[in-house]
Amino acid sequence: xxxxxxxxxxxxxxxxxTVEFNHSGDLLATGxxxxxxxxxxxxxxxxxxxxxxxxxxxxxxxxxxxxEFDYLKSLEIEEKINKIRWLPQQNAAHFxxxxxxxxxxxxKISERDKRAEGYNLKDEDGRLRDxxxxxxxxxxxxxxxxxxxxxxxxxxxxxxxxxxxxxxxxNSDHETYLSADDLRINxxxxxxxxxxxxxxxIKPANMEELTEVITAAEFHPHQCNxxxxxxxxxxxxxxxxxxxxxxxxxxxxFEEPEDPSSRSFFSEIISSISDVKFSHSGRYMMTRDYLxxxxxxxxxxxxxxxxxxxxxxxxxxxxxxxxxxxIFDKFECCWSGSDxxxxxxxxxxxxxxxxxxxxxxxxxxxxxxxxxxxASLKPRKVCxxxxxxxxxxxxxxxxxxxxxxxxxxxxxxxxxxxxxxNNLYIFQDKVN
Amino acid sequence: xxxxGLKRKREEEREKETLAVDAWWLDPSLPAAAQAPPAxxxxxxxxxxxxKLHHSLRxxxxxxxxxxxxxxxxxxxxxxxxxxxxxxPVPSPPTAPCAADSLLASSDAALSASMASxxxxxxxxxxxxxxxxxxxxxxxxxxxxxxxxxSLGALDLLGPATGCLLDDELEGLFEDIDTSMYDSELWAxxxxxxxxxxxxxxxxxxxxxxxxxxxxxxxxxxVGTQALERPPGxxx
Numbered sequence: 001x002x003x004x005x006x007x008x009x010x011x012x013x014x015x016x017x018t019v020e021f022n023h024s025g026d027l028l029a030t031g032x033x034x035x036x037x038x039x040x041x042x043x044x045x046x047x048x049x050x051x052x053x054x055x056x057x058x059x060x061x062x063x064x065x066x067x068e069f070d071y072l073k074s075l076e077i078e079e080k081i082n083k084i085r086w087l088p089q090q091n092a093a094h095f096x097x098x099x100x101x102x103x104x105x106x107x108k109i110s111e112r113d114k115r116a117e118g119y120n121l122k123d124e125d126g127r128l129r130d131x132x133x134x135x136x137x138x139x140x141x142x143x144x145x146x147x148x149x150x151x152x153x154x155x156x157x158x159x160x161x162x163x164x165x166x167x168x169x170x171n172s173d174h175e176t177y178l179s180a181d182d183l184r185i186n187x188x189x190x191x192x193x194x195x196x197x198x199x200x201x202i203k204p205a206n207m208e209e210l211t212e213v214i215t216a217a218e219f220h221p222h223q224c225n226x227x228x229x230x231x232x233x234x235x236x237x238x239x240x241x242x243x244x245x246x247x248x249x250x251x252x253x254f255e256e257p258e259d260p261s262s263r264s265f266f267s268e269i270i271s272s273i274s275d276v277k278f279s280h281s282g283r284y285m286m287t288r289d290y291l292x293x294x295x296x297x298x299x300x301x302x303x304x305x306x307x308x309x310x311x312x313x314x315x316x317x318x319x320x321x322x323x324x325x326x327i328f329d330k331f332e333c334c335w336s337g338s339d340x341x342x343x344x345x346x347x348x349x350x351x352x353x354x355x356x357x358x359x360x361x362x363x364x365x366x367x368x369x370x371x372x373x374x375a376s377l378k379p380r381k382v383c384x385x386x387x388x389x390x391x392x393x394x395x396x397x398x399x400x401x402x403x404x405x406x407x408x409x410x411x412x413x414x415x416x417x418x419x420x421x422n423n424l425y426i427f428q429d430k431v432n
Numbered sequence: 433x434x435x436x437g438l439k440r441k442r443e444e445e446r447e448k449e450t451l452a453v454d455a456w457w458l459d460p461s462l463p464a465a466a467q468a469p470p471a472x473x474x475x476x477x478x479x480x481x482x483x484k485l486h487h488s489l490r491x492x493x494x495x496x497x498x499x500x501x502x503x504x505x506x507x508x509x510x511x512x513x514x515x516x517x518x519x520x521p522v523p524s525p526p527t528a529p530c531a532a533d534s535l536l537a538s539s540d541a542a543l544s545a546s547m548a549s550x551x552x553x554x555x556x557x558x559x560x561x562x563x564x565x566x567x568x569x570x571x572x573x574x575x576x577x578x579x580x581x582x583s584l585g586a587l588d589l590l591g592p593a594t595g596c597l598l599d600d601e602l603e604g605l606f607e608d609i610d611t612s613m614y615d616s617e618l619w620a621x622x623x624x625x626x627x628x629x630x631x632x633x634x635x636x637x638x639x640x641x642x643x644x645x646x647x648x649x650x651x652x653x654x655v656g657t658q659a660l661e662r663p664p665g666x667x668x
Binding site: 073074075076163164182183210211212213215232265266268269272319322323325328 | 500504505
């Protein structure tokens with residue numbers, strides 16, 4: 001598989017903070033630090049422009065969240081979009097949930113390609129006509145117009161989170177979804193905005209006993225009563241909503257025992273899970289901690305079935321990474337459509353792909369210089385010591401400001417979206 | 433000034449610093465090398481963590497994950513430093529080793545209690561501004577939350593003591609009013625660092641310049657009002 005790109009990266013006005021394909025893969029949504037959502041649509045196959053198949057072009061742009069000021073706490077609430085999740089499509093319109101730290105919004109994106117002409121009471125400019133001047137009546141007719149894509153907020157789910165929202169996840173029942181902050185997880189019905197149910201609460205009675213926070217949560221893709229949430233201590237809890245209304249007790253507890261020989265002051269920080277994702281099959285889940293991605297079989301809680309090192313060469317640099325706060329970076333991870341591969345980001349605009357079947361991995365770079373349209377990406381290598389070979393890059397030369405935190409994989413094809421600060425790269429594999 | 437001193441120390445120690453090396457990915461024929469970190473490295477990590485905690489708490493709304501991870505790391509470092517009876521003499525600005533000395537000398541409970549009070553202050557702020565916390569279990573499953581914005585009832589109590597706004601003659605009328613609510617811990621100088629004043633506008637990045645006065649304040653908060661047992665040493 002060789003990865004290449006159709007187009008130059010899309011430059012966003014602001015740092016991209018989330019990337020998500022919809023269920024068909026025809027739409028790709030990005031959210032940014034400025035509260036904007038940009039949706040790209042895949043071009044249909046067109047005989048007159050054979051090369052344009054697969055290109056993603058801007059479909060809709062709208063301002064999802066605005067900065068708010070909480071007067072009680074004297075704090076600004078950031079408009080940065082933390083997560084976007086699409087609803088499964090049920091009619092011509094598309095729906096997505098977008099969230100910042102405090103408020104979740106349901107947006108409807110619909111197309112308008114016709115407009116009515118020939119009104120009786122107003123003329124084409126919209127000015128009202130004098131009724132006494134009207135001598136004949138006519139039936140307005142629909143005429144085609146240039147496609148207009150409209151985004152309108154349909155629901156606003158507010159005031160339910162004291163802490164910062166890190167995750168939202170749509171249930172397989174298509175009626176409910178969950179939202180998780182540092183200490184609590186709430187269950188919502190998509191139609192009801194004035195209340196939600198609290199299903200997980202790990203806030204201790206005394207805040208002085210606080211030692212752990214929730215870092216991510218997701219519903220099972222098929223079992224609508226099952227969800228998981230991860231913690232800053234490297235644990236994942238699987239909960240079944242049928243067992244009790246309040247899911248403070250987990251059904252399963254996933255944690256890999258710490259390796260005593262690798263224990264350091266930073267052990268807990270690097271074990272903190274930044275993302276958890278179920279496989280499409282629903283049989284596995286994947287967790288991302290600072291240095292690795294782990295694949296877990298849901299039937300085995302004691303340890304993961306696979307561990308993939310993302311950038312093990314950073315283990316000896318943890319002190320510096322603690323100093324500059326990079327050790328707290330939250331990387332996401334994603335599955336390929338068939339679950340045969342997984343992908344996650346790293347520093348220096350590198351991202352890593354692991355082929356689970358072939359047991360191979362590759363490091364690629366998302367950069368303008370290296371991605372000319374239709375040229376394959378060259379695998380990259382980090383030199384960890386000794387003599388640096390040509391084309392290798394040494395650990396000390398890595399740019400830690402260029403981090404790839406957000407990536408997404410098309411649900412069916414080998415098309416990936418990679419967000420590098422404020423550039424969005426879309427790569428696909430060469431069709432044989 | 434202080435941060436430069438810290439940096440110097442870390443660079444000196446970097447070559448000697450050997451945080452436990454993980455060996456599981458190494459060739460199994462090589463012996464695992466797990467060394468305890470030297471005391472000076474722990475001390476500089478401790479100072480760095482205290483700096484981070486200070487910086488984090490001065491944010492209007494600290495990142496809870498960051499805060500919890502730093503506090504837990506600080507506890508780990510402090511736990512590993514505790515058994516050492518004395519610190520090796522380290523040439524650096526006076527306040528830093530004093531902090532480490534005094535914290536080493538005091539019990540683990542004192543530090544925990546101080547951190548506890550910091551986190552408790554956080555929850556006070558949460559509690560005051562988020563009045564309608566749903567704590568009652570109602571009939572329907574789960575706990576219904578949200579919906580209505582926080583009430584302003586709690587805010588009425590947060591006004592500063594009114595004396596400064598009144599004429600002198602009117603002040604006498606209010607002398608016998610119990611103002612202990614306004615004199616609560618939350619409004620003591622130590623807590624001002626937790627709630628940003630008007631000068632700490634949202635989104636403003638503050639330079640991490642710790643001068644002696646700020647570090648003293650931080651020490652006061654961390655150590656509390658407990659008298660510390662300071663081991664008699666040269667020059668004290």
